[in-house]
Amino acid sequence: MDTMKRIYMDHSATTPVDSLVVDAMLPFFSETFGNASSLHSFGTEAAEALSLARKQVADAIGALPEEIIFTSGGTESDNLAVRGVVPFNEGKKHVITSVIEHPAVLNTCAFLESLGHEVTYVPVDTDGLVDVKALGKSIKENTVLISVMHANNEVGTIQPIEEISAIAKEHNIYFHTDAVQSVGKIPVNVDDLGVDMLSISSHKIHGPKGVGALYVRKGTTISPIVFGGNHEKGMRSGTENVSGIVGFAKAMELAVERLADDSIHMTRMRDSLIGRVFDTISDVRLNGHPSKRLPNNVNMSFKYVEGESMLMLLDMQGVAVSTGSACSSKSLKASHVLSALEIEDEFIHGSLRISLGRENSMGDIDYVVNALQETIAKLRAMSPLAGR
């Protein structure tokens, strides 16, 4: 029997579904299975569950239930926000975003450019903070939307959303934030942040995959990108995934309820991990902001070694993490986020993202630090760069 310890530290990719979430979802597969659009009692039951879930999600972020549009997840929410506010038939519009956004925003912006719209990609500093001055200067008369993520998925840097929303408001520009990584890690309240739209994903907060939401402030004019039977007030057609939405709402409720404890727990583990790695392994750097970062994010680069090789050796020791280094046809390609942070060549290929979760323990940190020490030593012994 395989008794190898297995430690999951890739929670920014996805999270295990909480057992309370599973319990909440189960009746909605085979008992309360109605189509929420049906007029009979089966449909009414499903519609009631949807209505409650909408309220739970809205309450968790300080919104009104009618401001929540259920989607298939963070990617669709980002697409709907960015494409939805740029009318295609009223001339060339201008959108502002940052260079470190998730591909769900960046690729949507690229699509808008292909349609003739204009996009400004605002740079970040070496800690991953958006250049707010450059953002302000890039505003034009026809700027319709600013989209800047709340916290970065790779390096965990938390953006000054309140500052950016004040600028957007001053110029009467819609402001969207992708809060997929921040919900459940730090407080997220749409009024405090001052945003008009906000994307959430269920599977990043111990909910099921394939469900999420876009918050759209009352009075924000957007167009749908999915057409059909006018579900979600016409903003997102398609029969609602009732069990998924119920699970998502439960996960949101739990995220808010446990936010303070989870945050303390993850911050302790994060700081211990960073401290112990820096104390015991040489030639390492922390990527992302030293203090304005998510409590569960550790992104480090190790000189002389490569990310995929580290990831594989750690996986062989039962530790699951991510890397920002990808290999393709004889060359290593760093993620667009790490490249934007202008990390030196010696470090850029050796990045690891370790994203903690509420089920991780300080014992896991001990194990991972040891595994890292072994991995780095083994790869450096093999590296022609080490010792040069």
Place this chain on the structure above:
Amino acid sequence: MVLYSKKVIEEFSNPANVGVIEDADGVGEIGSTIDGDIINISIKVKDNILEDVKFKTFGCVVAISTSSAVAKLAKGKTVDEAMALTNEDVINYLDGLPEGKDRCSGFALDALKMAIEDYIHKSE
């Protein structure tokens, strides 16, 4: 995530012939920190046979596993036989490489051939 063969994982996790031959007869190095993979191969030749082949590699799973495979395949071969090794030989030895990664296999082979050319050049 790419799926590697058991042989690739075996060569990656337990690579043979890691190191540098101090009094090497030929050395080949390819790559840069900007592009990524850096492979250094050193050889010791006796009676026209590659008596020893060692490598040091900075790079991904394929870079390390192909380096190990190339060193194993070249060791004990004559200079001409080693020069005649192909990408296909390396890929076959590793029981295949995932699509898109197959082109990476040539990198270690290039370093070996540079080392042999260095040996030939020095012997002339």
